[in-house]
Amino acid sequence: MALRLAGESTAEPVTDLRDAAWFDGLFAQHATAIHRYFVRRAQHSDIEDLSAEVFATAWRRRDKVPEGFELPWLYRTASYVLANHRRKPTLTLLADYESGHDDERASRSVDPAELVMADDEVRRAMARLSARDRTILMLHAWEGLDGEGLARALGLTRGGAAAALSRARARLREAWEHDH
Known part of the structure; x- marks a missing residue:
């Protein structure tokens, strides 16, 4: 029998409880939401x-995923993954620019507002916002996050999140009114 020091916890570490079955459940519950997150923000490929x-x-950081707030944690991780991906240098072939179609080049944008919004007025208003404001508005409107999430x-x-959302909404209103 092992001796326990005063104040030593007898509870199992979180990592021991977060096994393959835990991960399978996390994936089953949130894979579609994460996939949709990237559909709205990244190139299809x-x-x-x-x-x-x-x-x-x-999986690697399963002991850091907060219980009850798994999806917000996954969205935050997705934003870091996407930011890192966008920082990677990419090779653009000269042939890609020889097609002569400006519309094709414009559709290669990685700006989330341009990737998913066809409405020119909304696109113009969103383009006037900072990347942070766009992120806040998209997490709220498209991903359905509010409050603690x-x-x-x-x-x-x-x-802080409520204040940031309020400020982002106000700046979107200002940008929208600028066009009208």
Whole structure:
């Protein structure tokens, strides 16, 4: 029988409880949401790899995934994975620019507002916002996060996230009114 020091916990570490069955449940519950997150933000050819990286990170850091706030944690991880992916140098072939179609080149944008919004007025208003404001608005409107979930995804307090959302909405309103 092992001796326990005063104050030593007898509870199992979180990592021991987060086994393959835990991961399978996490994946089954949230894979579609993470896939959709990337559909709205990345090129089609990168979506599967980016999604896989998020879940690989979740497995490696499973002891850090907060109980009850798994999806906001996954969204935050997805934002880091996407940011790292965008920083990687890419090779653009000269042949890609010889087609002469400006519309094709414009569709290669990685700006989330341009990737998913066809409405020119909305695109113009969103383009006037900072990347942070766009992220906050998209996490709220498209991913359905608010309150504690939005706070966790942004790495802020609940009050900080509410204030950031309020400011982002106000700036979107200003940008929208600028066009009208």
